[in-house]
Amino acid sequence: MRSGSSTPLIERLALSGGRAFTYAVLVFLVAPIFVVFPLSFTAGQLLVFPLPGWSLQWYREFFTSPLWTGALLNSLFVGIVTTIVATVLGTMAALGLHGARFRLKPFIMALLVTPIAVPVVIIAVSAFYFFAAVNLVGTYIGLILAHVALALPFVVITVSATLQGFDPNLPRAAASLGASPLRTLRTVTLPMIAPGVASGSVFAFVTSFDELVIALFITSPQQRTLPRQIFSGVSENISPTITAAAVVLLMVSVVLMLVMEWLRARSERMRRPVGAEQ
Amino acid sequence: MTAMASASPRSVSVAVENPGLAAQVSASERKHLIKMLALLAPSVIFTALFFVLPLALFMFRSVDNPEIQTYLPRTAEVMQSWSGQGEPDEAAFAAIAADLNAIRGQPSLGLIGRRLNYALPGARGLLTKTARRLPIAEGASAKDALIAIDKQWADPALWGVLHQQSGRLTDFYLLTALDLHKSPEGELRRVAPEQRIFIDLYGRTLSVSLTVTALCLLIGFPVAAVMARAGKRAASWMLMLVLVPFWTSLLVRSTAWVILLQNEGLVNKALMALGIISSPLPLVFNRAGVIIAMVHVLLPYAILPIYSVMKGVSGNHLRAAASLGASPLRVFRTVYLPLTLPGVAAGGTLVFVLSVGFYVTPALVGGPGDQMIGYFIAYFTNSAVNWGLASALGAFLLIVVAAIYLALGKLVGFNRLRVR
Numbered sequence: 165m166r167s168g169s170s171t172p173l174i175e176r177l178a179l180s181g182g183r184a185f186t187y188a189v190l191v192f193l194v195a196p197i198f199v200v201f202p203l204s205f206t207a208g209q210l211l212v213f214p215l216p217g218w219s220l221q222w223y224r225e226f227f228t229s230p231l232w233t234g235a236l237l238n239s240l241f242v243g244i245v246t247t248i249v250a251t252v253l254g255t256m257a258a259l260g261l262h263g264a265r266f267r268l269k270p271f272i273m274a275l276l277v278t279p280i281a282v283p284v285v286i287i288a289v290s291a292f293y294f295f296a297a298v299n300l301v302g303t304y305i306g307l308i309l310a311h312v313a314l315a316l317p318f319v320v321i322t323v324s325a326t327l328q329g330f331d332p333n334l335p336r337a338a339a340s341l342g343a344s345p346l347r348t349l350r351t352v353t354l355p356m357i358a359p360g361v362a363s364g365s366v367f368a369f370v371t372s373f374d375e376l377v378i379a380l381f382i383t384s385p386q387q388r389t390l391p392r393q394i395f396s397g398v399s400e401n402i403s404p405t406i407t408a409a410a411v412v413l414l415m416v417s418v419v420l421m422l423v424m425e426w427l428r429a430r431s432e433r434m435r436r437p438v439g440a441e442q
Numbered sequence: 443m444t445a446m447a448s449a450s451p452r453s454v455s456v457a458v459e460n461p462g463l464a465a466q467v468s469a470s471e472r473k474h475l476i477k478m479l480a481l482l483a484p485s486v487i488f489t490a491l492f493f494v495l496p497l498a499l500f501m502f503r504s505v506d507n508p509e510i511q512t513y514l515p516r517t518a519e520v521m522q523s524w525s526g527q528g529e530p531d532e533a534a535f536a537a538i539a540a541d542l543n544a545i546r547g548q549p550s551l552g553l554i555g556r557r558l559n560y561a562l563p564g565a566r567g568l569l570t571k572t573a574r575r576l577p578i579a580e581g582a583s584a585k586d587a588l589i590a591i592d593k594q595w596a597d598p599a600l601w602g603v604l605h606q607q608s609g610r611l612t613d614f615y616l617l618t619a620l621d622l623h624k625s626p627e628g629e630l631r632r633v634a635p636e637q638r639i640f641i642d643l644y645g646r647t648l649s650v651s652l653t654v655t656a657l658c659l660l661i662g663f664p665v666a667a668v669m670a671r672a673g674k675r676a677a678s679w680m681l682m683l684v685l686v687p688f689w690t691s692l693l694v695r696s697t698a699w700v701i702l703l704q705n706e707g708l709v710n711k712a713l714m715a716l717g718i719i720s721s722p723l724p725l726v727f728n729r730a731g732v733i734i735a736m737v738h739v740l741l742p743y744a745i746l747p748i749y750s751v752m753k754g755v756s757g758n759h760l761r762a763a764a765s766l767g768a769s770p771l772r773v774f775r776t777v778y779l780p781l782t783l784p785g786v787a788a789g790g791t792l793v794f795v796l797s798v799g800f801y802v803t804p805a806l807v808g809g810p811g812d813q814m815i816g817y818f819i820a821y822f823t824n825s826a827v828n829w830g831l832a833s834a835l836g837a838f839l840l841i842v843v844a845a846i847y848l849a850l851g852k853l854v855g856f857n858r859l860r861v862r
Contacts, residue, residue, distance in 0.1 A: 283799025
């Protein structure tokens with residue numbers, strides 16, 4: 165919209181007021197993160213400003229204490245296995261949903277995405293009772309199964325969204341030229357939906373890597389994850405090591421978010437029909 | 443959908459020309475469908491097994507009542523045929539004496555004691571004490587013997603509870619979660635005022651959630667409007683800033699707020715340095731802290747759906763209204779607001795539904811009086827070990843969430859109830 169001299173004063177005032185308000189809100193949104201960051205480099209023992217000096221001591225403590233490195237390794241392990249399982253299952257499901265027409269399809273779609281809508285504390289408590297009955301509480305398998313259930317909808321949704329713009333004639337063309345179904349999948353379908361699959365898997369990883377409530381209920385100290393370790397630290401007494409751990413957790417999510425945004429932009433470019441103007 | 447519309451007329455015309463080919467087409471379509479269903483099957487089975495089944499079993503616990511029939515089978519049988527009025531006859535006393543004698547010294551005694559304690563505080567002690575003095579002498583009256591062990595065995599209230607709780611299913615937990623109980627005559631009554639905690643809990647959960655939702659919409663609407671009007675570069679920067687916290691672990695953000703809002707925290711120090719306050723404001727471990735942190739966590743869920751609707755609102759509508767002489771306020775009220783309402787409804791629904799289920803943030807940033815339903819579900823699971831009550835609270839929470847989703851999903855469209 166052009167804001168020429170004809171724009172009434174009141175509207176211009178509202179606009180600049182709105183802009184100032186927006187900047188303030190954006191600062192509010194990112195401020196806590198930028199507070200944790202410098203505090204993790206403090207040379208002191210307390211989480212107060214101004215910092216008495218800069219130091220890497222809390223990162224040294226984080227990366228040398230078996231309590232924290234164990235938690236980080238657990239989180240990475242559970243996150244990676246969850247991502248692989250959820251990505252494979254979710255991509256298959258999205259392909260099936262896209263290719264099939266049957267009466268129960270909306271119901272199946274709803275079933276596959278409901279885990280997102282249910283409060284996570286209910287999922288966690290349900291998982292706790294269920295896994296207690298089948299002796300999976302306090303096991304890696306139990307935690308991974310619960311995390312896959314939580315992450316699967318994100319993969320299904322993301323890959324399904326990519327498939328919306330996918331031309332069904334392309335695999336047909338490949339098949340008519342004599343490609344086997346597997347070859348069609350490998351050389352035509354997967355490369356086309358790869359950005360969606362990748363962002364789905366990023367989503368799955370972050371879901372598992374940041375997940376706290378399920379981990380609180382169904383892990384024993386042996387499978388403690390990074391969020392769980394941070395949580396128990398925060399509920400007792402916040403030491404600067406926790407801020408270092410928080411920064412590690414944060415960096416992983418933010419880097420993955422950037423990857424995801426890049427993938428999203430890429431897939432939007434790929435899906436735009438040839439010749440269409442933006 | 444369009445594929446179906448274009449496929450069926452073709453197969454019809456094929457069928458007219460060549461019935462053999464039509465059979466081939468439908469066979470190949472069936473084969474295709476089976477292949478697609480096979481791709482779907484693993485996820486459906488996985489979700490059914492590790493999400494639906496645990497959830498269903500958890501919900502069932504709110505009415506499940508196996509303890510009395512399992513551990514006190516004779517008593518349960520006598521109680522089922524008894525009217526529940528007054529004092530039962532000798533057979534009931536003999537049955538419970540035999541049942542208690544059978545599980546004397548076993549863990550089952552503790553389990554049944556805990557179960558009866560939910561409905562009748564002190565029942566556990568009574569059972570333990572009684573079991574220790576069993577068995578009763580051969581030929582003696584069980585009734586006299588039990589009353590001699592403890593006078594409470596003559597109390598009709600005790601037998602009323604045993605009678606009410608002896609069924610395979612119970613409404614006890616659901617009623618307790620509504621601050622209700624059943625009198626021995628079977629009437630619904632409110633529990634004593636000092637025991638009424640759950641109605642307050644729902645009120646608190648709703649008031650925190652509504653406050654957070656209102657604040658998120660009031661803050662999110664102008665922000666989304668400015669973002670939607672900004673140039674492409676500026677908008678993508680702002681979007682990035684909205685998304686950073688969205689991608690940051692909720693735990694990290696809650697922790698950051700504890701650090702920021704504590705007495706020696708940055709917020710209090712800044713306010714004191716500016717001379718606005720002279721002593722630190724209590725901002726954390728109370729309601730204010732919970733609301734600040736929850737608004738921070740949930741604000742992106744309000745901004746993003748509103749922003750995506752606003753981006754689609756053409757400036758032409760607004761200009762048309764203005765050129766017809768509408769004042770800016772009138773343009774906003776009669777054109778802009780109605781056009782953006784679906785985004786507001788979607789954002790508000792998301793924020794509200796997410797906030798009623800919150801657990802981590804209030805647990806970290808709130809005080810004991812600020813905890814919501816989620817906290818009590820966790821508490822009754824882990825600390826108080828009253829799984830039936832945890833499940834009843836979970837059932838109510840789930841019903842509220844499902845009702846809001848369905849109602850607003852129908853209203854604004856389910857595909858809007860997604861952030862990205």
